[in-house]
Amino acid sequence: MIDDVFVFDATVHSFNLDASNVQPNRWAVTLHRAFMDWHEQYASGPDLLSESEYLRDWPAEALTEILFRETMTDMGGHHTLRMDSWFKDGFDSFEKNLEISQRWPQRYVIYLGVDPTVGQGALDELRSQHEAIPDAVGLKIYPAQVDPYRSWRADDREKAFPLFELVGELGLKTVAFHKALAVMGVPTEPYRIDDIEGAAMAFPDLNFEIVHAGNAFLEDTAHLIGRFENVYANLEITSLLSAQRPVLFDEIMSTLLYWGGAEKILYATGCMEWHSQAIIEAIYRWQPSEEMQRRYQLAPLTDKERKLIFGENYARMLGLDLAQCRKGIENDEFAKATKELGLAEPYSHWRARCAAL
Amino acid sequence: MTASFLPVDEKTILHALGSLYDPCSLATSRPVTIVELGLVRSVSVSAAGTVTLTLVTTSPGCLFYAQLSEAVRDTINALPGVHSVEILLDTSTAWTPADMTVELQAARRDGLLAATGVRPRQWKES
Numbered sequence: 001m002i003d004d005v006f007v008f009d010a011t012v013h014s015f016n017l018d019a020s021n022v023q024p025n026r027w028a029v030t031l032h033r034a035f036m037d038w039h040e041q042y043a044s045g046p047d048l049l050s051e052s053e054y055l056r057d058w059p060a061e062a063l064t065e066i067l068f069r070e071t072m073t074d075m076g077g078h079h080t081l082r083m084d085s086w087f088k089d090g091f092d093s094f095e096k097n098l099e100i101s102q103r104w105p106q107r108y109v110i111y112l113g114v115d116p117t118v119g120q121g122a123l124d125e126l127r128s129q130h131e132a133i134p135d136a137v138g139l140k141i142y143p144a145q146v147d148p149y150r151s152w153r154a155d156d157r158e159k160a161f162p163l164f165e166l167v168g169e170l171g172l173k174t175v176a177f178h179k180a181l182a183v184m185g186v187p188t189e190p191y192r193i194d195d196i197e198g199a200a201m202a203f204p205d206l207n208f209e210i211v212h213a214g215n216a217f218l219e220d221t222a223h224l225i226g227r228f229e230n231v232y233a234n235l236e237i238t239s240l241l242s243a244q245r246p247v248l249f250d251e252i253m254s255t256l257l258y259w260g261g262a263e264k265i266l267y268a269t270g271c272m273e274w275h276s277q278a279i280i281e282a283i284y285r286w287q288p289s290e291e292m293q294r295r296y297q298l299a300p301l302t303d304k305e306r307k308l309i310f311g312e313n314y315a316r317m318l319g320l321d322l323a324q325c326r327k328g329i330e331n332d333e334f335a336k337a338t339k340e341l342g343l344a345e346p347y348s349h350w351r352a353r354c355a356a357l
Numbered sequence: 358m359t360a361s362f363l364p365v366d367e368k369t370i371l372h373a374l375g376s377l378y379d380p381c382s383l384a385t386s387r388p389v390t391i392v393e394l395g396l397v398r399s400v401s402v403s404a405a406g407t408v409t410l411t412l413v414t415t416s417p418g419c420l421f422y423a424q425l426s427e428a429v430r431d432t433i434n435a436l437p438g439v440h441s442v443e444i445l446l447d448t449s450t451a452w453t454p455a456d457m458t459v460e461l462q463a464a465r466r467d468g469l470l471a472a473t474g475v476r477p478r479q480w481k482e483s
Contacts, residue, residue, distance in 0.1 A: 226477055226478055227480060228480055259477050260478065260480070261478040264480070291459060294459050295459050
């Protein structure tokens with residue numbers, strides 16, 4: 001909570017960045033290295049981890065300590081990732097998600113994860129994951145795999161629509177698409193967003209999140225959230241720009257606000273990839289610049305709009321009652337510890353764990 | 358040069374360049390001046406009347422740069438208080454749509470609106 005604003009991070013991760021998890025292909029080796037480079041590029045001071053601290057298999061407990069003891073985050077959306085052709089366990093395994101769902105159900109909502117490029121197998125696996133985590137709220141998917149390269153489109157009636165039909169049948173509320181950030185060394189086309197409208201139109205009862213919204217294809221993304229009630233801009237990694245590239249963030253947020261409105265933007269960070277406390281504070285302070293206010297005829301952001309972006313939109317999209325969410329966490333172990341000790345230093349829990357290994 | 362020589366000022370130069378249109382915008386029947394488009398990165402004038410002006414092109418491979426820079430030179434040379442003109446090409450930073458004036462960006466957005474039929478927050482109408 002920052003002031004009285006509920007902070008619901010729509011995308012959080014517990015990556016397995018250990019070198020032993022990297023698939024033996026050139027795309028995987030490059031991407032693994034890139035994660036370290038990105039962290040170094042965008043983190044500084046206590047938010048910056050050394051290579052020996054960062055390139056490890058991050059347990060769910062570490063993510064949980066960071067989010068709820070070191071930041072003002074109240075709840076998070078944790079995704080099973082199926083980047084199978086880059087990382088042997090998919091990068092954020094189903095087992096971690098299962099653990100999270102069992103140990104801290106008051107603090108997380110769960111996204112299942114499958115690789116649609118395997119066809120029928122993805123449907124079978126989704127059913128199986130849902131049986132294990134019946135309270136899951138969403139599905140996270142990637143538009144392409146490598147080695148060999150293959151991609152798919154969300155508006156493909158044969159390859160994608162059966163998956164979305166199953167998502168609806170299982171009662172999941174949302175499908176989160178990794179978009180805009182093209183994985184290195186592969187074609188950009190699958191990371192464009194022009195396939196989302198076909199899915200959004202065909203499945204009006206499902207919600208679709210464009211994850212990393214605005215990192216690329218900003219205008220297209222803004223138009224899409226402006227046109228479709230069931231499409232949302234998820235700010236994972238985009239939010240990092242608030243603290244590190246404020247001019248760019250200003251343009252992205254203002255464009256999304258103008259076309260989609262505050263109701264269509266979901267706060268998300270991708271923490272633990274970067275520590276999220278500085279991001280929370282930067283977005284909380286953010287106002288459209290005078291230039292953006294002129295360009296888009298925007299008024300300064302109101303407290304009401306801030307609450308929407310930080311959590312109310314996400315809760316509404318998932319059909320959650322935020323008052324109940326608040327009640328569920330107000331006296332848990334993290335709330336008690338934070339009340340007693342205050343927020344801990346960035347990554348202090350993780351550094352202590354690394355030192356003990 | 359006499360002691361009464363009064364060098365031209367930057368505002369006068371930009372005003373004059375406001376009459377020069379970007380060749381590509383003319384070709385597409387949507388005329389935009391090079392100032393509106395943000396192709397003039399910087400202008401400075403020395404006490405001796407030497408004008409130094411930095412241009413950028415919308416694309417690194419712009420075929421019209423020679424033509425454009427000559428038109429800029431001729432326009433500035435025609436102004437009183439100009440002794441000489443030096444034109445530089447900015448190759449270090451790329452032009453982006455954000456370099457356009459706020460007014461041109463708004464007009465472009467309105468044109469896009471008309472072309473696509475998308476309205477802001479259209480989802481609320483459903």
